[in-house]
Amino acid sequence: MEAGLEQLAEAEGTTATWLKKHRLVYTAATRHPFILSIRDGSIDLNSFKRWLGQDYLFVRAFVPFVSSVLLKACHESDNNSDMEVFLSGLAALNDEIKWFKKESSKWGVVLSSIAPQKVNEDYCRFLESLMGPNVEYTVAITALWAIELVYQQSFAHCLEEASRTPLELAETCQRWGNEGFGQYCRSLQKIADRRLLRATSEELKKAEATLLRVLEHEVEFWNMSQG
Numbered sequence: 001m002e003a004g005l006e007q008l009a010e011a012e013g014t015t016a017t018w019l020k021k022h023r024l025v026y027t028a029a030t031r032h033p034f035i036l037s038i039r040d041g042s043i044d045l046n047s048f049k050r051w052l053g054q055d056y057l058f059v060r061a062f063v064p065f066v067s068s069v070l071l072k073a074c075h076e077s078d079n080n081s082d083m084e085v086f087l088s089g090l091a092a093l094n095d096e097i098k099w100f101k102k103e104s105s106k107w108g109v110v111l112s113s114i115a116p117q118k119v120n121e122d123y124c125r126f127l128e129s130l131m132g133p134n135v136e137y138t139v140a141i142t143a144l145w146a147i148e149l150v151y152q153q154s155f156a157h158c159l160e161e162a163s164r165t166p167l168e169l170a171e172t173c174q175r176w177g178n179e180g181f182g183q184y185c186r187s188l189q190k191i192a193d194r195r196l197l198r199a200t201s202e203e204l205k206k207a208e209a210t211l212l213r214v215l216e217h218e219v220e221f222w223n224m225s226q227g
Ligand SMILES: Cc1ncc(CNC=O)c(N)n1
Pocket: 055, 058, 059, 062, 096, 147, 148, 150, 151, 218, 221
């Protein structure tokens, strides 16, 4: 019996332990009032449009970040299938950018005339700080996983049975709340956990701090969208 419990504790990765430890900010990021307002149908559509335009700019900055993680995987990874996970992530982003263009024209949002808000600029600058060759693969993959997880968990919440998400927002929620994206997030988490298991205490410290910074930036991003 005791051995079973130990195995269970061992089976839980570092990332799951950290999410429990930091569950207040994790919940703030994944159950934000902006998301809850989509879920209960009370969303102010101007907020949604603000989010749409700002997120398009964020995603454009996110592409080079994911590319930098792929590059690190090619140089530093101990597992050659990591690369394929990031490649599929980049393929999804190609699709996503097309979707943003289509969706914004549907809502009358003119992407070419949108300037990034300060919160967005700060988040993009944070991404840039994680792109350099001095940032360890382990730290970068932890950030990538956390960024994707927040959207997956947030939008999947809007698709649950009890939710009253407006029909015109269902496609947005599907984009990040679908099962395939959930699987992608689990693949990222597995890579992160595998790396964290072999990380130095210095790397562990950096990765945990980076996870926290991601969650804080995500909360700020929702705050900004809500206006
Ligand atoms: C602010 C923010 N965080 C995470 C995501 C999800 N990743 C790619 O789409 C996103 N689009 N925007």
